[in-house]
Amino acid sequence: MELTPDENVIFTLGGIAINATIVNTWIIMALLVGVSALITRNLRPDVPPSRWRTALEVAVGGIVDQIAEITGKSDARVLYFAGTLFLFIFTANLATVVPGFDTPTASLSTTAALALTVLVAVPIFGIGSRGIGGYLRTYIEPSLIMLPFNIIGEVSRGISLAIRLYGNIMSGAVIAAILLGVAPFFFPVLMDMLGLLTGVIQAYIFAILATVYISSATATEPKAPDGTKPEKDRT
């Protein structure tokens, strides 16, 4: 029994093994981009919106509202990043119900890649917002002693992101596969339904956590009315 689709090599390209994770990722990418392009191809203000366009607007609007609720402001770059995270993970997790389709999010490589992008994106957004000095200063706050802990925290939350998503999706797929062997008529359906719910929640959690990390990195300290920095609560 394969625990990860990385081991399922579909073809080799220039000596590089193209496994099911990558191919299925392409499929999901093609699905997302294709549907988006199909719905938005005739998008003009004078054309009444179709129900599909309305659905997309609701989805994008919901993501924008969530990001604005967390970060307190509307940032298109955060939308592109966190929204793509959510849509990709959401679609990949829903694809677990397709028989024979190994969802990419059941691969630790995929979740690790997504976690790495979050790990890289957070300092990029932080430096873009605060400047490199302001961002690095957050590692020695509230005191220099906290530097190693902050670094460990920064790395560990990336690892936790990757492991959480991978563990949930992979475990759901594995449990469904085991139950399919033991009781093939009823329990797998229940587990698949539970897996769908878990997958949607994990997609939401992953995107929300990424947004929270980016928000905390880009948050600027409020200034007192006299222009001085307020005294921090150090407890």
Place this chain on the structure above:
Amino acid sequence: MSVDWITVGAQIVNFLVLIWLLKRFLYRPILDGIDAREAEISARMGEAAAIRESAEETEARYKAEIAALRASRGEMLDAARRDAEAERDALLSDARTRLAEEQAERESHRTEETRRFAADLHRRGAGALLALTRKALDDLADETLEQRIALHAASRLRGVAEALRDGAGEAREAVALTRDALPAEVQAEVRAALKDALPGFALRFDTDPALPPGLSLRLGGAQAGWTVDSYLDGLDAALDDLARQPARQVTHAA
């Protein structure tokens, strides 16, 4: 459980590509569409607000105009009433004037018709009177009347002598015509009068039963008559003159 770092790298690349593709085909079109629609809605709401404001201004203006019209309606009605009364008075005055003119014209026509009728009546009466008088005189005239007329003519001969002499030309004989023969003393009276008024003329008496009673004196081409007909002709002329005068004068004359 293991991590395939090649797959990790490929997935990072895939994810970055997916970000770009979704930005290109999903986020930007949707956000631009939402922004455009919000802008259009905002523009339409602004336009609607402007139209509403314009409508409210128009409503206020019309209400003010209606109030002004209501306020001035009484004045307008009074003015219209005054105008109507003035027009009515003018029309009545004009009608009265025309009626008076027509009445005056009809009165004039009536007066003229009355005068014509009266004149015609007088003429007819005079004609009848003359005819009756003429017949009566013709029937009743006798020698005495003719002799009286001849004596009267002898007394009037001096008044027409000049005209007779001028009309006589070269003739030197006068002829006195009567219906009946005059007595000798009357002839002598007439001859004496002729001799006195027209000396140099010889007088000869003659009769013509067809003549009316009286005396006609002929000197060449000139003639003077003192007969019943000449009197009646004079009466006829006097009645014609009287009939041609206006009705009032006729009335006064009557």
